[in-house]
Amino acid sequence: MCPSACGAFRQRKNKIEQSFDERGRGLIRKKEYLILAVVFVAALVVGGIIALAVYGVDRNSIAVSASARAEIGSAAPVVNEVPDFAGYTLTVLCDAAGSDAFAVQRENETSISRAVAMRDRHLCAETGVEIRATVAADFLTAARESLLSGDGAYQLYAADAAGALAPLMVENGLCDLSADSRVTRDGAGVFVYAVDGLSIYGKRYLLAATAQDVYRGVYCVAYNRRLAEELADLFPDGQSLPAAALDGTFTLEQLAVAARAAQAAYPDEERGMESADVAALDVQARFYGLALDVRSVFPLAFGVGGGFIEVLRGSPSVIEYERLSAVTDALRPLLTDAATSLVGDDFFAGGSLFCICKIGDIAAGRATLGDVGILPMPKGSAAEPYRAYLELRGTPLLALPRGADVLRTTYLCDRAAFLSRGYVEPLLRRSITGDSADDGAVLSLIEGSIAADLTGLLGYGDIPSYYAAAAQGSFSAPHLEYYNRKTFYEKALSIIEKRLK
Numbered sequence: 001m002c003p004s005a006c007g008a009f010r011q012r013k014n015k016i017e018q019s020f021d022e023r024g025r026g027l028i029r030k031k032e033y034l035i036l037a038v039v040f041v042a043a044l045v046v047g048g049i050i051a052l053a054v055y056g057v058d059r060n061s062i063a064v065s066a067s068a069r070a071e072i073g074s075a076a077p078v079v080n081e082v083p084d085f086a087g088y089t090l091t092v093l094c095d096a097a098g099s100d101a102f103a104v105q106r107e108n109e110t111s112i113s114r115a116v117a118m119r120d121r122h123l124c125a126e127t128g129v130e131i132r133a134t135v136a137a138d139f140l141t142a143a144r145e146s147l148l149s150g151d152g153a154y155q156l157y158a159a160d161a162a163g164a165l166a167p168l169m170v171e172n173g174l175c176d177l178s179a180d181s182r183v184t185r186d187g188a189g190v191f192v193y194a195v196d197g198l199s200i201y202g203k204r205y206l207l208a209a210t211a212q213d214v215y216r217g218v219y220c221v222a223y224n225r226r227l228a229e230e231l232a233d234l235f236p237d238g239q240s241l242p243a244a245a246l247d248g249t250f251t252l253e254q255l256a257v258a259a260r261a262a263q264a265a266y267p268d269e270e271r272g273m274e275s276a277d278v279a280a281l282d283v284q285a286r287f288y289g290l291a292l293d294v295r296s297v298f299p300l301a302f303g304v305g306g307g308f309i310e311v312l313r314g315s316p317s318v319i320e321y322e323r324l325s326a327v328t329d330a331l332r333p334l335l336t337d338a339a340t341s342l343v344g345d346d347f348f349a350g351g352s353l354f355c356i357c358k359i360g361d362i363a364a365g366r367a368t369l370g371d372v373g374i375l376p377m378p379k380g381s382a383a384e385p386y387r388a389y390l391e392l393r394g395t396p397l398l399a400l401p402r403g404a405d406v407l408r409t410t411y412l413c414d415r416a417a418f419l420s421r422g423y424v425e426p427l428l429r430r431s432i433t434g435d436s437a438d439d440g441a442v443l444s445l446i447e448g449s450i451a452a453d454l455t456g457l458l459g460y461g462d463i464p465s466y467y468a469a470a471a472q473g474s475f476s477a478p479h480l481e482y483y484n485r486k487t488f489y490e491k492a493l494s495i496i497e498k499r500l501k
Contacts (some may be wrong), residue, residue, distance in 0.1 A: 082127075083408045089130045090412055091154045093146070095139035098158030098396035102133040102416075112427050119423040123416050139164045147173050147401060155409045157399045161206060161392040165399045166457050169205045172499050175400035176203040180410050198392075198457055201497055202314035206457075207398040207413065208390075215428060216360035217395030218388050218450055219299035221255065221375040222347065223354050225436075227262060228373065231353070234261035242438035245375045246445060248386075252304055252378045255354065256334045259289025262353035263339035289339035291352035297335065297342075297471060298464035299389035300356055301327050302453075303377030308463045309454035309489060316454050316493055318486045321479055324470075328478075330380060331471040342468070348372075358391070359446070363431040374432070374439050376446050386449035392456045460492050461485050 092102050103117035120131055136142040139159050146153045147168075157174075159165050168174050178199070198206055208214050228241055235241070235258050244250045266287045298306070306327035309316050334340055347355030348365040357365070359374065366372045376386045400409055433439035455463045466485065470478050 083411055085127045085129045085408065088128075088405075088408055089132055090156060090409065092131065092133040092156045092158055093139065093143060093154040094133055094135045094157075095159040095164050095396075096135070097160040097164070097394060099133075099135045101158035101396055101398070102131060104133045104135055112424060112431070115423045115427055116420075119416065119419045122419055122423070123412065127412065127415070129412065133158075140167060143168055143173070143401065144171075147403075150403070152403055154401055155404045156413070157401060158396055159399075161395050161397040162457050162459055163393060165206060165397060166392075166459070168399070168401075169200075170458075170496050170499060173402050174205040175402055175404055175406055176205060177207070177400065177406070177410065178202060178204045180406060198452060198454060199311055199314060200316060200454070201500055203500060205399055208395075214390055214395065214450060215432065216358060217391045217393075218359045218446065219296065219356060219377060219391065220359050220362075220388065220446060221354055221377060222357050222362060222365065223373050223375060224347070224350070224352075224369065225371040225373040227266075227353050228258075231258070231262055231265055234258075234265065240438075241375055242373065242442055245442050248379075249382045250375060250378050251382055252300075252330060252334065252380060255290070255378045256337065256339075259334070259339045259354055260337065261289070263287065263289040286341070286351070288341040288352040290334070290354040290356075291341045291347045292356045294342065294468040295464050296356040297331070297468040299377060299391070301331060301467045301471070302389040302451075303387050304330055304380035305384070305387070306467065307453045307455065308485070309458070309493075311454065318489055321482050321486075324467075324482060325478070327380075328467060328470040331467075332473060335468075335471050336473075342472075359432060359443075366434065371434075373436065374442050374446070376442065376449060386445065387451055388446045388449045390450050390452040390456075392452055393459065458489075458492065458496075460489055
């Protein structure tokens, strides 16, 4: 919201408050209340238009993302009191991963980094604050030294969730934001990716304020659109892949059928292979329906209900072995199929129809392969909800250090995330979806299904490799492997609980 709109809104609000009846004290005349609502909504619209006009964002890309925020847009407006920012400076400590969250000096600017800079200037002009973002070569050392000295040098951290913020959380060096209304309100705030699944013992420490934060770490199924269109008649019911995804019928079985159809339709000898002995060919030279590496098996398992550590009623716990076993059993036919490669991902070199990768890698991959489409992670069955896995290692999130000014800092995070919708998010979405309306709709679908678990945040053991080995039947005693990891995690969680309480 621009400063003039803010001022007009507050003046109107004060006049309405003066119209309270002395006997009723708390009842506002219906007509006046309606006017207040209209003024507020108009101010929001004006603020959004200013944000778009300043940078010249393509309105078509905004329309693509509209469905993802339809629920938020229709929610009753929540009026947050504007704190006093006189003389206030927002000091941000970043690591390499979090350096894109705020405008810092960089040698190679991009359209998105310039949009972030415009957003920051808008925020500073609106509130009067100054933003100072520092990128530390050794983030953890800088953060710990500041906490130990008690100098309050930083009000906000923007850093790798698992590699930088998780250690500080375990050491009880972050603010608990579970009582902050801007973080906890349902559907009405900009923290639409606030990671409730990472709440630990009822406390919240991490925020994902914008799409920019999470796109890098969210997994999707990428597919070669040209090949998919050629093979459409071979897919289940002849339905296109985006249509199946949007209908809620994109399942693990459908992925497997499509992968087998693609592998059968493009035998190696038809791709210019001179040798008739296909088995002797380098595995990277073959064509597969699905190409993935060991690390991407876990997002696939997560999509069909897997995981390892989940939060129930505020407390983290290890999932039951029966559930883990059911997921790995469901994956086994696909992972052991001849149409699937687990040796390496040569999708972007044209070696497969599908791969599983992070959304943040799509733009660069499209430059190599050409027309790349996106799909959500497949379900176990059509009746289940989609689950898009957010890998927290390497994904930048926000957190407040212990002793930070919570009121003013969370307000600024809230406003920055709102402004990012106009300045940054349309550009980011377009870099992922290109000009495809199908991909735009699927991306909105994925946004509504993003989830994470504590496995990736805390990083104890190697759960992704365990899932991959179990799904391939590599363990002679998988239950024993499970209980070894379960015991280790439960001990670690008990230590963390004592530290945080």
